[in-house]
Amino acid sequence: MRSPCDFGTTNGVLGYDAYPSQDRASPAESVRNADQTMQNQTHFGFEQVAESDKAQRVAGVFDSVFRRYDLMNDLMSGGLHRLWKAFTIDRSGVREGSRVLDVAGGTGDLSLAFARRAGKSGRVWLTDINGAMLSHGRDRLADQGFFLPAAQCDAERLPFPAGYFDCVSVAFGLRNMTHKDRALAEMFRVLRPGGRLLVLEFSRVWKPLAPFYDFYSFKIIPRIGKLVTRDEASYRYLAESIHVHPDQEEMRAMMEQAGFENVEYFNLTMGVVALHRGFKF
Numbered sequence: 297m298r299s300p301c302d303f304g305t306t307n308g309v310l311g312y313d314a315y316p317s318q319d320r321a322s323p324a325e326s327v328r329n330a331d332q333t334m335q336n337q338t339h340f341g342f343e344q345v346a347e348s349d350k351a352q353r354v355a356g357v358f359d360s361v362f363r364r365y366d367l368m369n370d371l372m373s374g375g376l377h378r379l380w381k382a383f384t385i386d387r388s389g390v391r392e393g394s395r396v397l398d399v400a401g402g403t404g405d406l407s408l409a410f411a412r413r414a415g416k417s418g419r420v421w422l423t424d425i426n427g428a429m430l431s432h433g434r435d436r437l438a439d440q441g442f443f444l445p446a447a448q449c450d451a452e453r454l455p456f457p458a459g460y461f462d463c464v465s466v467a468f469g470l471r472n473m474t475h476k477d478r479a480l481a482e483m484f485r486v487l488r489p490g491g492r493l494l495v496l497e498f499s500r501v502w503k504p505l506a507p508f509y510d511f512y513s514f515k516i517i518p519r520i521g522k523l524v525t526r527d528e529a530s531y532r533y534l535a536e537s538i539h540v541h542p543d544q545e546e547m548r549a550m551m552e553q554a555g556f557e558n559v560e561y562f563n564l565t566m567g568v569v570a571l572h573r574g575f576k577f
């Protein structure tokens with residue numbers, strides 16, 4: 297059996313085309329270009345940015361916070377992220393010998409837990425678009441005796457063959473992606489028939505709790521971020537990006553659109569987070 301490395305290379309650093317210069321365009325072209333530009337806007341938190349800029353803005357966030365990322369997760373969630381991740385592993389069906397892809401795996405929490413389950417005969421790939429997060433994660437796993445293959449790649453263009461993995465996971469990563477539909481389509485492609493996708497992501501909290509949750513995420517989290525990482529803006533982005541991310545039902549519809557079947561979701565901590573699971577048949 298060939299390994300994914302034989303099939304393609306990692307995507308390396310982001311590179312995006314600039315929009316065509318408006319100066320050289322005719323008036324009609326300028327209007328078309330302006331329309332095109334309007335169509336190619338996306339969210340970066342509450343800001344509207346050109347699609348071509350989002351990935352670099354997101355890279356700036358993780359380049360800034362990667363050293364304190366794990367500490368911040370514990371502080372912000374009061375340790376709950378560990379339970380959310382344990383639940384995800386529990387629903388993964390991963391066992392001895394499984395092949396698992398951790399997309400946007402960052403500092404590697406899920407990869408580590410998958411590797412423990414998949415054992416020596418299994419194969420767990422830690423991947424992320426961000427070199428700093430990825431190398432931090434890879435080193436962290438190595439310190440614990442796990443030497444997993446790691447690839448720096450964009451979830452929207454995965455360098456793996458079709459039908460290769462038993463399980464694909466993406467935890468707190470999809471929200472940051474520019475074209476979530478393309479990323480989901482890629483995750484579908486690399487799964488084998490019968491394989492499953494797990495999407496762990498912030499979602500829509502139970503309505504009566506929303507005012508408290510909003511206060512916490514918009515007022516408290518950025519302050520913790522400022523104290524711990526000296527980067528308030530990145531943690532304001534976190535709160536804003538949660539707010540504009542699709543809710544539970546929209547997320548289910550997106551997964552079905554990408555081809556997943558038997559899609560279901562589990563609300564965790566009253567919908568602060570949801571785990572979506574879907575199968576490729």
Ligand SMILES: C[S@@+](CC[C@H](N)C(=O)[O-])C[C@H]1O[C@@H](n2cnc3c(N)ncnc32)[C@H](O)[C@@H]1O
Nearest residue numbers: 400401402424425426429450451467468469472
């Ligand atoms: C909030 S962290 C989550 C890390 C880890 N999965 C966890 O649960 O702790 C989000 C990660 O998504 C990565 N990411 C953002 N856009 C991506 C993309 N297009 N492809 C792959 N990874 C991406 C970021 O670099 C970052 O490491």
